[in-house]
Amino acid sequence: MGGVDFPAGVRPDGLPEALSDPARLAAVRATGLLDTPPEDAFDDLAALAAAVTGAGRAFVTLVDDRRSFWKASVGADAQSAAERQVPVAESFCYFLVGTGERLVVEDAAADPRTRHHRSVGPMKIGAWAGYPILAPGGEVLGSFCVVDEYPRPWAPEHLTMLATLARAVAGEIHLRQSLAASQAALEATAALARTLQDSLLPPALRPIPGLEAAADYLPASGGETVIGDFYDLFHAKGPWWCMVMGDVCGHGVEAAKVTALARYTLRAEATQHISPAAVLRRLDAALFDQRGAERFLTAVYATFRTTAAGVSGRLCTAGHPPALIRRAGGRVQRVGRTGTLLGVLPEVHLTDVRFRLAPGDALLLYTDGATEARPRRGTPGPRAQFGEGGLAAALADCHDLDAAGIVRHLGRAVAAHTGGWSGDDTALLALRVPPRR
Known part of the structure; x- marks a missing residue:
């Protein structure tokens, strides 16, 4: 050799x-x-x-x-x-x-x-x-x-x-x-982000006797990081149920921590208070005490119960876009009075607003990813936001659709406006009283 x-x-x-x-x-x-x-x-x-x-x-x-x-x-x-x-x-x-x-x-x-x-x-x-x-x-x-x-x-x-x-x-x-190695790391990070994101959203909405409910989370295009959009629908106590939509400032693990804290605090406080404003004040205190005003969130929270006429409830917004109600005839109205966002100030100004849903009416909660959606930069034509007006018009167009159909229709309307591209994550949550036969 x-x-x-x-x-x-x-x-x-x-x-x-x-x-x-x-x-x-x-x-x-x-x-x-x-x-x-x-x-x-x-x-x-x-x-x-x-x-x-x-x-x-x-x-x-x-x-x-x-x-x-x-x-x-x-x-x-x-x-x-x-x-x-x-x-x-x-x-x-x-x-x-x-x-x-x-x-x-x-x-x-x-x-x-x-x-x-x-x-x-x-x-x-x-x-x-x-x-x-x-x-x-x-x-x-x-x-x-x-x-x-x-x-x-x-x-x-x-x-x-x-x-x-x-x-x-x-x-x-x-x-x-x-x-x-970088690609493998990105794929692992993406998988972790998806797993963590899934853990922060309810896998399925709990059925409410006599009502329809549906939700969807629409991720930003190409986004793999954990985001702060969250929603929940759960039983509080007695005849009372709660639904919430929130949006934490920022992305990533820190936003996920705030999201988790918010969800579990809301569920715990819901058993103690019927007033949405009272529950959101308790959440603000928890965020301020535990996170030191380092990150804020917006939220819209509703407490409701079923009645012979449909649904009766109260709703409070904390720096969040107002809720929308679609009446059975197609008219859309805003619900909620602007309140202080949560997690920054030890004292917040929040107000409960009463609402009712009759057969055929639907209540929609959403994050600003829906209203602020616009076509991708460089796309020919104007890059106007979808806006609350566009969302309200799409909601008004949901003739005879159930809660799941409403959420699908709105998601498609946003996608049509942006050309299938989304610069931010969007969450939608709809509650509907079925029409009487």
């Missing part, structure tokens, strides 16, 4: 033990390049080396414990993956793996390191020069080499160029691995 003493010793087959090093093999596999087709990024570098040095052949080679795989091969008639590899013992590359140093041979048949190598004659190796391709951790992945059929000296400037091109190959591999 040649008269080279490898620092880490040799395997029983006479090849360097470094070929079988688990860390090195893991680094080779991590490139994702073994058994892959040729690519211009590597072929171009090999072609440049062959042209500049005048050598007939140039290779970008990855070496595992049993073979040398040519990711790029110039001057060799090899197309399929099976043709672009040789047993590791038939390649000079194991010298580089064993020593971690360059190998420069001017006369392969006479050089004591290579004259007994089994490939010198069959592969017509007259001269060979190569540099190791290194992983970020220093492991030798393979070699970048040129091969001449005849013995020849290698000019110093050619060797310098080969060293530079070997680093370029390593840089290309490192960049791909970094991009792959």
Whole structure:
């Protein structure tokens, strides 16, 4: 195999033990390049080396414990993956793996390191020069080499160029691995965001006897971060039920923490107070005490009960867009008196407003992602917001639709206005009294 003493010793087959090093093999596999087709990024570098040095052949080679795989091969008639590899013992590359140093041979048949190598004659190796391709951790992945059929000296400037091109190959591999790791991290973050977001929204609205309820959350286009929009519908006590829509300032984990605190505080306080304003004041106190005015939220909260005539309830808004009621005949009216947003001030000004729903009437809660929706920047035409007027018109158009149909219709109306692109997240929650038959 040649008269080279490898620092880490040799395997029983006479090849360097470094070929079988688990860390090195893991680094080779991590490139994702073994058994892959040729690519211009590597072929171009090999072609440049062959042209500049005048050598007939140039290779970008990855070496595992049993073979040398040519990711790029110039001057060799090899197309399929099976043709672009040789047993590791038939390649000079194991010298580089064993020593971690360059190998420069001017006369392969006479050089004591290579004259007994089994490939010198069959592969017509007259001269060979190569540099190791290194992983970020220093492991030798393979070699970048040129091969001449005849013995020849290698000019110093050619060797310098080969060293530079070997680093370029390593840089290309490192960049791909970094991009792959970043993509994997983004996908993991997105999955975590979706899981966390789902945990902050009720998986299904609890059925209310005699009423219809539906909700939907519409994420921003391309958004994968956790957002602060939330809604809930739950039983408080006795005949009383509660529905809430909220919007926490900002995105991410911190917004999620505030969202979670808000949801669970509202559920706990709802069992103690019928007044929505009283419940929201308790939420404000909890946010101010526990979060130190670092992040605010807006909310609209309603407490209601069913009656022989339909629904009777109270509603309070805290810095949030007003609720909308669609009467059975199609008329839409605003409900709610503007109040202080929550989590910033120790004292807030909030007011309860009474409302009633008759058969066929529907109450809509929403976040400002619906009213502030506009076409994507650069889209031809005006970029006007959908606005409360657009939302009210779409709600008025919900003839004979149940709660689920209303939510679907509004979502489609917003999407039609924006061209399917959304700059912010949107939540919708509808409560409807079915018409009498």
